[in-house]
Every structure is written in C-alpha cells, then in structure tokens.
Amino acid sequence: MPAYRRFVSTLRSLFRKTALDSELDRELQSHVEMLTEEKVSAGMTKTEARRAALLELGGMAQVKEEVRARRLGATLDTWLQDIRYAFRTLRNNLGFTVVALLILSLGIGATTSLFSTIHSVLLRGVPFEQPERLVIGQKTIEGRASWVSRVDYYDFHELNQSFEQLAAMTDFTVQRTVTGGPRPELVQVGYVTWNVFPALRVLPVAGRGFTRDDEVDGANQFVVISYGYWQSRFGGATQAIGSTLPLDGVPRTVIGVLPPDFRFLIDADAWSLVDRNGPFDLRRDSHSHIVIGRLKPGVTFAQAQQEVSTIARGLADEYPVTNTGKGMRLTRMQSFMVRSVRTSLLLLLATSVLVLIVACANVAGLMLARSEQRRTEMAMRAALGAARKRLVRQLLTESVILTVTAGMLGVGLAYAMQGVSAQLLPTGELGIERPAINALALGFALFVAVTTGLLIGVIPALRGTNLQPGQQLRSGKHATIGMRSARLRSGLVVLQVATTVVLLIGSGLLIRSFAELSSVELGFDDHNLITGQLQIQGTTYPTPEEQRQFYSSLLQEVETIPGVVSATLSSKLPIRARWQDWPVYPVDEPPATDLEAPMAMVRWVSPGYFRTMGIPLTGGRDFSVTDVDGAAYVTILSERAVQRVFLDEDPIGQAVRIGWDERNYYVIGVAADARINTLDGAPDAAAYMSTTQVGATRLQIAVRTTIDPAQLVSPIEDLLQRKDPHAVFSWPATMESVVDDELAGPRIITVSLSLFSGLALLLAAIGLYGVLAYHVGQRINEFGIRLAMGASAANLLGMVLRRGLLLVAIGLLVGIAAAYPGTLLIRQLLFETQTLDIASYVAAAVFLGFVGAVACLLPAWRATRVDVVEVLRIE
C-alpha cells in the first residue's frame, strides 16, 4: 500500500476516532439485528434470538476493542492517552511538578547554554575556505612555542613541499599616525607577507590584494585597509583605491579593501607588507611572526609537521649560533584560535553536567518517593488488567514529559541568558558572531531532556510497578515500603552530596587562585595612576634632540596641572604593554650564543619613573637629566636581572651590553622587582634605559595624582592639544583598570563555577531534606510510640540527625576521593595554588556539612513534634 494512504489512514484513525467508532457501533448493531432476524426465521422467539445473537458476537465491547487495536495508529493513540494521563497526574501534583520542573530546567538550561557557547566557540570552524587545511606555525625552543623569525620563515617558505601557501604575519599591530585628515589619528597596522590573504583565501571587496611582485620590489609602498577603516576614513568611496595614506609621514598607496567580516588574530585598520628590508626580524634571533600555512591537497598534517621539522634541523646545522634547538611546531588553525579558552569552557561544561547530574539525582529521588505513594494506584490498575509493560510505559511517559517540559523552560532560560553568557564567557579569538542557540543546541537540549527523563524515570517506574496487586490492595495505605527503595533514595542523596563536594572543592581552588592572583604583589603602585599613549610626528620633530625636548617640557607642564603629583614616560608601561626581552650580559663575558645570554625586558623610561610608579630603587641612583645622548650610556637593572647577569655581585659601575646595541651601558642603579610584563608570571628581569639618551616619537605616559585619576584625562588632552595639535593622546586608562582587565578572565571562571556549585549545594540540600522528611513521615508512628514510652525529644532529634549526617558523611568521603583526580583537570587554570589545597578541601567539607546539618534539622525537629495521642489513636 502506498505510504501516503497508510499515512492518511493513520491520521484518519487519530483524528476521526469518534466518527470511526460510531460507524463501527452502527455496523455491529446492524450485524446483531441481522443475526437476530436470522435466528427468528429459524424459529426462535425474539428475546431468545437476540440473546443468542449477542452470545455469538462474543461481547460487543471486546470486538470493538479488537478492531480499534487493529487500526493503524493504534499505538500512537495509546501514546496520546498516556500523555494526556501524564499531564493530568502532573497537574494534580502541582507542588511536585513545579519543584521538579524548576530543578530540571535550571540543570538543562545551564548545560544547554554552555553547550551552545562551546559549540559556537570551540567547534565552529575557522571562517575561511577549507579551514581543515589551515595550520599555524610557531617556533619552539625547549618545547616552548613562540614567534618565528622572519628570516627563518623565508627558508621554510622556499624549502617546503607541503604547503600550497606558507605565509607569515605579525600577531600584533603597530600604531602609526595618519595625518592629512581633520585631526591626526592613530591607526593599527598589521604586517603580512604578500600571501597571507591568498593562504586564507580572502579576496578584497575593492581594489586588489598584495602580489608577489609588491614584495620583491621591496618598496614598502602599498597598504590594504580594513572595511571598517575604509568606511570611517573614506566613507566607503571607491576613490579610496589608489589614494595616498601617510603612515607616520611616509606616503603609502591604498590598493585594496578587505571584506567586512574579515577578522583574523588582530584588529588592524591597515595591512602593510613586511618585506625583506623590514621592519621586523632583520636577524634570525629576532622573532616577531607567526606562520600561516595552507596544506596542499593530499598532504596530511603529520607529513607537513615532519617536513618543517626536517627543515628546522637543516637550519640548525647551517646556522648553529642562532638556530640550535629551534624547531617549528604546527597547530591546526582551529585549535590555535581557541587555545586560550578551551580549558575554561570545557571546565564549565563539565561543571554544568555535574550540576545536571545533581538535578537528575534530586528529581529521581522525588519520583521514587512519589512512586512509593502511587503503589496503590498502580496495583489498582494492574488488578484491572493493565500489563506491567503498559504501567512502566505510563510512568516513563510522565518523567519524559516532565523533563521535556523542563527542557523547553531550560532552553528559554538559556535563550534569555544568551546575551549575558556571551559577555560573561570566554570566547577566544574567533569570537561569537551568530546567535548561540541554534538547531544543534536545541537538538542537544532535547537529547538531554529525553535522556534525563528516561534516566530518572526508569528506576522509579520499574520499582513502582513491581508489585503483587492483591497484597498491595489488601494492605491499603500502610503498604510495606521497600527498604531497597529507601536505600536507593539514600544512594541518590549520597551521589548529590558527593558531586556537590567535587564542585565545591573545584570552586574553592579557583577562588583561592583568584585571590592569589588579585592580591599579587605588583611591585608598583597602581592606585591614582592615569596612563595613556602619546604619539608625536617625526615630521614635526625630526631629530632625537627635538623629540626629547618636547617630551621633557610636556612632563613639566603636565606636572603643573592641579591634582598631579608627578608624571613619567616609558616605552612600555607595566601590564599595558608587553615583552621585548633582550639578551643582557657583562661586556667582558659575552655568551657563546644569544640563546645562552640572560634575558631581560628592556624599557626606556624618563628620570623619576621609579618614584612616580612606586618602584623602589634599592641601590645606586635614578636616571637624571644630565644623562644625555653622548654622555656615558646608563642602565638600571632590576634585582632579578642583577641576579641573572651578575650572580648577585655588586653591579654598580659595571658595563653591560643590551640587545644588539654595540654600545656599553654602565649600571648606575638597581630597582626592586615588579610585574612589568604580565600579572601571572613571576616578576621579570628588567633592564631600564633612559629616554634622555634616545629619541622617541611614541611613548606611554603615567601620571600620579592626588585626585581621581580618570578626571585628568581631559586636562591632559587639552594641554597636549594646545602644545601641539598634531600630537595624539590615546587609549587613556587608569592603571587600576588595566590591572583589573587582566583579572576579568579568571574572575568569570571563578564566579561561574561558584554559581554552579551554589546551585548544586542548594539542590543537594533540598534532596537531603526531602529524603529525611520522607523518612520521618514513614516513621511518625514509631516516633509517637517512642515518645509515649519516654524517649526525649533530644533522643529523636539525634536519631534523625544521625541518619542524615551519615548520608552527608558518606557523600563527603566519596566526593573528596573523586575531587582529587577532578582537580588535576583545572591545574593549568590555577595560579600559585596547589591542587591538593587543604584549605579548599576543608572549607568545602565544613560548608557542606553545615548546609547538610541545616537541611537535616527541619525534618528532625518535626520528628520531635509528633502528636502522641493522635498517633496512638490511629494505631
């Protein structure tokens, strides 16, 4: 029979059930009448005939039932019946339903929300063509992955056979000033080899991209601009192509515009070619690039890795001084983009799954209790002929309806939280562009809902229907409550407590770690400090002398602004700007290779920097205005640098070489260690040099204030505007906010995990309360008798509490045992906190014990309030 007919028949039997039934009625009626007539003709009396006819039919109702069961869609009909019945029972137990829905929807909602985030962040492809063939290459030294030298890159580029394109770019931007507009503005410039965009298969929306010839010509004269910058500076006009864009006074020609959705590693306004003449990595031991490769079709990732390793070994043989021990590590682009957030997101997903487990155990406990109460109902239905299979199906239908409804509420919740979670959760460099809740997330939620429904329903359903109707009905309300059921519910509580302990310990560790991180000794004073980026034009101040004069007079004028204590300059202020670690070594002890030289972060600072920043000088003197260009070049080392370079000998007066500068620098002072690079790393060794001995157009300014530092932004801007309208003061931020931004990521993880743990704790407490309350309810008669026999209220309280606390204790032990392997997973998120941190374990145990005790107390107290007379009368 054609499928459509079957379908139509099925629909007909579903929706025209009453019509079909009444037709069947009439048919059977006429059948009986005809039979009767037949029998009357055979000589029976009318009454006899009718009786005989009905007998022959063998029960009108039975025949009808047979026919109905034979109809197509009969199964579906039974389902609908089950569903209607389930809704009715759930509605009749509104209290249970609401509590269960609340618990489950929180669990499912949290899991779905995280799943969708993880799906959009971790699983979403890189937004380029054939992303599976894109890889990122990084240099490795002793297993540590880092930037690649451009000079090395060219060798990899020439020698490899595996890549369709092997390109390189800086994964940072350089700020350049663009003049010629109404106001000079700072733009972010990224540096790429010509084939970065072809490797990514990104085509310009206007103009053209770079070509190999642009690079070979060597003239660094073209720029490709971002869509956003095209709009903001050129209003999206096509005349932009071919027009001139002066970068730091050097004219560049705009040749193309990238697509609006192009986003890759850095937010650059303009892209310039890094060519063989610069501006970065003129040597093999200077590393500023990351390598982007597109594998040739048919070349596997492993083959490509093998080839680049071979090339790296070849380079090491050829250039032992710079390349010994240097490797090249390939990473699939997808994993590279999410490397920083993967652990956090997976941790959160695992957490939400644990919360879901607690929620499931909780509701399973509720359902189990309810199925005990419904044994009489089930026995009645069994006695009336319902098969056990049918009863189990009925109960499972109920639990699945419960969880699917909860799932819908949960998705609603996740949807409502979507905006919040997109902001709260770490999203990595790919970001989230689309709404996070998509069909897949919905499918996931449905899957979770149905699975949990079956999971929490199956045991109560099997236990609740495993009965002898006769016995059950005879014993009436005081049905024997299986000890096994009580044990099962206790087991569920233990599961909840144990899971909660794991979560509590995990959040305890993260909270400790966060506390460590936020109370880290900065080594400088971040209060009342406003910072910003300064840029002057090389065209206005062509000589270093003019540049120095501008900056020193600027500092003097800033210091006259009311509320300002002092002002200082630095090439890179702490935390705000990073890296630039150079080799530093005593002049008379040059290292065999640069790799063996002690490294230190180099910073150029103005005299008074240490005082303004609050970094103590522990020896020697500060830079002074008399340390001019041409005089002896001077440096101040941090204590750690002294340790590394001079092995703690007195460094004052010693001469050192810094980086690749051919000059000697004489150590004039020692500064205390400070976290000038990152918050979570140890204080780095630092070598400070004086801005009075070099020229610079771009410096960062830090101003120490007596008033709210944010109030000084506009006075400084005004001052600069008056002094030089072409100078730019940008990205002002208080040092406190700079430090605080660093804490945002860890804070989110800590807060989320704490929230989840709190939720689990609440659920576990409810579960514990439920089991004990039920327990007390079952033993209420016994308690009454005990009271009547002279037991004190304290005795009873103790009895109940003991039972509850026993469950808590078992759960605690199991949880603590499970927590240790669990915490190993978050080890890499921890900052200066041991995974076996005793305080976190103890705190979790105490906290949970306390909440557990409170949850036990109420049922225990009720046990002591039993009305003896009432109980005895019932007995």
Place this chain on the structure above:
Amino acid sequence: MAAGKADLLRGTLDMLILKTLTLQPMHGLGISRRIEQVTEGAFTVKPGSLFPALQRLEQEGWIKGAWGESENNRRAKYYQLTKAGRRRLGEEKKNWTQVVLAITRVLEAT
C-alpha cells in the same frame, strides 16, 4: 507457537474474505455465512476475528465499505473488492498454491 498459528489463520481468513467478495459486495454477516456454507461448516468465522480483519483489509485499501440496504431493508455496511484487492487475491492464491504444494510434497515424501 501461538503467534505463528494466529498469523497463518489471519492470512487465510484475509484470502477467504477477498475470495468471497469476488462474487458481489457483501456485509459482514453475509461474508461469514458464505464462508461457512462453502466450507460446509469447516470454518466458522467469529465476529471477534471477522471485524478486525475487515477493518484491516479496508485500511490496506483492498476492500471498500459502503452503507446499503439489506434483503430485509436493514441498513448494513457492504464491502466491495477493489482493484488492489483483486490483485492481492491473485498473489495470495499463488502463495497458497505454493504452500500447499510444498506441504504436500513433504507429506508424500517417502
């Protein structure tokens, strides 16, 4: 096994009903009386199996029911063989012959 027996009977009943209806449209009682007559009482078709079978055959599209007048001016549901039903009967007959042949061979094998 009980299920196997029921299936065989049901299958046979379907064929008998379809065959009976090749003569003319009939109502349920007519069909069962006709089968009784032809088999000389070897098969009696109980309403408990007749009506579910009719229901199924109608849903499969092999027969079609319509209300009509009986010999004694009673309203009764008359079933009529459809084209598909006729084809189905042919297949069933062929099947049956094969089964009978096969069984006979087994029984007569020495």
